[in-house]
Amino acid sequence: xxxxxxxxxxxxxxxxxxxxxxxxxxxxxxxxxxxxxxxxxxxxxxxxxxxxxxxxxxxxxxxxxxxxxxxxxxxxxxxxxxxxxxxxxxxxxxxxxxxxxxxxxxxxxxxxxxxxxxxxxxxxxxxxxxxxxxxxxxxxxxxxxxxxxxxxxxxxxxxxxxxxxxxxxxxxxxxxxxxxxxxxxxxxxxxxxxxxxxxxxxxxxxxxxxxxxxxxxxxxxxxxxxxxxxxxxxxxxxxxxxxxxxxxxxxxxxxxxxxxxxxxxxxxxxxxxxxxxxxxxxxxxxxxxxxxxxxxxxxxxxxxxxxxxxxxxxxxxxxxxxxxxxxxxxxxxxxxxxxxxxxxxxxxxxxxxxxxxxxxxxxxxxxxxxxxxxxxxxxxxxxxxxxxxxxxxxxxxxxxxxxxxxxxxxxxxxxxxxxxxxxxxxxxxxxxxxxxxxxxxx
Amino acid sequence: xxxxxxxxxxxxxxxxxxxxxxxxxxxxxxxxxxxxxxxxxxxxxxxxxxxxxxxxxxxxxxxxxxxxxxxxxxxxxxxxxxxxxxxxxxxxxxxxxxxxxxxxxxxxxxxxxxxxxxxxxxxxxxxxxxxxxxxxxxxxxxxxxxxxxxxxxxxxxxxxxxxxxxxxxxxxxxxxxxxxxxxxxxxxxx
Ligand code: FES
Ligand SMILES: [Fe+2]
Numbered sequence: 001x002x003x004x005x006x007x008x009x010x011x012x013x014x015x016x017x018x019x020x021x022x023x024x025x026x027x028x029x030x031x032x033x034x035x036x037x038x039x040x041x042x043x044x045x046x047x048x049x050x051x052x053x054x055x056x057x058x059x060x061x062x063x064x065x066x067x068x069x070x071x072x073x074x075x076x077x078x079x080x081x082x083x084x085x086x087x088x089x090x091x092x093x094x095x096x097x098x099x100x101x102x103x104x105x106x107x108x109x110x111x112x113x114x115x116x117x118x119x120x121x122x123x124x125x126x127x128x129x130x131x132x133x134x135x136x137x138x139x140x141x142x143x144x145x146x147x148x149x150x151x152x153x154x155x156x157x158x159x160x161x162x163x164x165x166x167x168x169x170x171x172x173x174x175x176x177x178x179x180x181x182x183x184x185x186x187x188x189x190x191x192x193x194x195x196x197x198x199x200x201x202x203x204x205x206x207x208x209x210x211x212x213x214x215x216x217x218x219x220x221x222x223x224x225x226x227x228x229x230x231x232x233x234x235x236x237x238x239x240x241x242x243x244x245x246x247x248x249x250x251x252x253x254x255x256x257x258x259x260x261x262x263x264x265x266x267x268x269x270x271x272x273x274x275x276x277x278x279x280x281x282x283x284x285x286x287x288x289x290x291x292x293x294x295x296x297x298x299x300x301x302x303x304x305x306x307x308x309x310x311x312x313x314x315x316x317x318x319x320x321x322x323x324x325x326x327x328x329x330x331x332x333x334x335x336x337x338x339x340x341x342x343x344x345x346x347x348x349x350x351x352x353x354x355x356x357x358x359x360x361x362x363x364x365x366x367x368x369x370x371x372x373x374x375x376x377x378x379x380x381x382x383x384x385x386x387x388x389x390x391x392x393x394x395x396x397x398x399x400x401x402x403x404x405x406x407x408x409x410x411x412x413x414x415x416x417x418x419x420x421x422x423x424x425x426x427x428x429x430x431x432x433x434x435x436x437x438x439x440x441x442x
Numbered sequence: 443x444x445x446x447x448x449x450x451x452x453x454x455x456x457x458x459x460x461x462x463x464x465x466x467x468x469x470x471x472x473x474x475x476x477x478x479x480x481x482x483x484x485x486x487x488x489x490x491x492x493x494x495x496x497x498x499x500x501x502x503x504x505x506x507x508x509x510x511x512x513x514x515x516x517x518x519x520x521x522x523x524x525x526x527x528x529x530x531x532x533x534x535x536x537x538x539x540x541x542x543x544x545x546x547x548x549x550x551x552x553x554x555x556x557x558x559x560x561x562x563x564x565x566x567x568x569x570x571x572x573x574x575x576x577x578x579x580x581x582x583x584x585x586x587x588x589x590x591x592x593x594x595x596x597x598x599x600x601x602x603x604x605x606x607x608x609x610x611x612x613x614x615x616x617x618x619x620x621x622x623x624x625x626x627x628x629x630x631x632x
Contacts, residue, residue: 191513196623221536357628
């Protein structure tokens with residue numbers, strides 16, 4: 001790391017469980033992580049069901065930057081930087097739509113759905129010799145991957161494949177994104193994206209979803225109010241025994257391991273949803289055997305894609321905007337084949353749970369807001385954050401891949417691994433170096 | 443100077459409008475005074491309290507820039523969920539509202555959209571179950587702790603229903619002007 005006159009590793013004491021506050025409040029570090037982390041890592045861009053038909057597009061973000069996710073005439077999906085090659089204008093200022101071309105409002109250059117520069121006003125007259133339009137296409141990502149409907153991309157040619165990037169966290173993402181019955185059917189985005197801005201560093205969001213069982217206490221008020229999909233207290237049905245698992249790539253997941261011998265009794269607030277869930281879960285057990293009941297509840301795929309895998313089912317991307325500003329993008333999804341009544345019931349549950357008006361997430365954002373604010377000062381930032389819960393408790397399991405801790409469940413193992421990986425990104429000059437490094441997380 | 447004559451229908455209309463305005467101002471007062479349980483009493487049991495999301499769409503799609511029913515919204519609540527929101531605030535440990543925010547609800551541009559019905563038949567506005575379709579604008583200012591400030595501005599479409607002689611809110615659609623919400627959370631009622 002160059003900006004801070006020290007190795008990033010000096011700010012992350014993995015074995016001692018202490019992380020410097022500079023990570024959350026230092027603007028130089030923030031600038032550098034745009035290059036070191038966001039320009040190199042695989043980032044979540046969108047969902048294939050948001051661009052189902054040729055010509056469909058959505059505008060998304062990769063790190064701070066706007067990107068266009070489009071399906072071309074041939075059905076291929078592309079991810080482009082949303083900036084005109086001529087003089088930088090934001091080519092597409094719509095959130096979504098269907099189009100034949102992207103026409104730049106400024107001087108009228110137009111691009112095809114495959115990014116090709118297909119129209120330049122005065123091309124014959126003004127450019128002598130003519131310039132090669134092929135060289136002035138929209139900037140396209142270096143690599144793109146689709147995993148169970150989710151679309152990922154990286155700007156770095158030398159990054160490993162997405163599957164390699166996930167490593168054993170593939171298990172979690174697969175279980176989180178598959179339909180309830182554990183098969184190969186589709187899940188689909190429930191509709192529009194919630195986007196809102198919070199006054200916190202993006203990493204505080206990432207670490208929370210990577211698995212911060214300690215913060216459950218902050219949600220006591222919603223548990224008392226009781227917003228779950230069945231009657232009574234709480235905000236979820238019983239998720240089973242909790243296990244957290246971390247992965248060398250910086251990913252972290254909290255699983256609920258359900259009792260595989262009992263018939264599910266979830267979603268009692270909607271008879272048809274309860275029945276559909278039971279029906280799916282039976283199939284899932286037949287299909288997936290002993291892993292069927294290992295359910296990712298929350299997780300973060302490094303750096304900034306987080307998800308809820310069961311109750312609710314959503315993807316949250318914490319896009320950095322500044323050292324203490326983050327743009328949150330949340331989508332919700334369900335089984336594509338679920339009955340309409342089930343989708344309707346789930347949608348209402350999901351949005352009373354999460355998002356800016358979500359009765360659970362509201363309190364998170366208050367805590368993130370004022371943790372950031374109170375860490376900014378020159379005195380405050382001298383005192384590291386404390387992540388010592390569950391030091392030395394990590395082990396491995398036959399059933400759940402990764403480094404796991406199930407006791408104490410309030411372990412802060414996953415944030416420790418996330419910051420360890422973050423430091424490796426900040427210090428490593430190349431992907432070769434990064435791949436060589438990812439191992440020592442116990 | 444002579445005043446223009448007031449027809450009985452016109453008089454009845456003015457009377458009804460005054461009742462509607464008084465009702466909406468009273469509602470705002472309850473919220474600003476944080477009398478949340480009393481506020482719940484103003485809602486019918488089958489209320490749909492709905493705050494859709496706004497989007498940036500091309501001109502030809504401009505009529506779809508408010509998320510439709512069945513799409514994701516900011517808030518999509520029934521009475522049960524609204525009651526739970528109140529219960530959550532009243533726990534005293536709902537950290538996003540503890541200490542409580544200070545809010546001021548400005549409700550303006552109040553108009554009765556289906557006024558023709560009541561001009562033709564003034565008495566019908568007082569029948570049980572009568573529906574009054576109201577459009578208005580809101581500006582809700584929230585300030586909390588030291589410097590945190592949010593201005594939520596937009597349109598509201600309220601359906602008021604006559605229940606036992608009183609007005610009650612049966613539907614509320616809150617159409618905010620922001621697409622990316624600039625507030626970190628939505629913990630206050632609009
Ligand atoms: S900036 Fe796009 S055409 Fe000039
Ligand atoms: Fe939380």
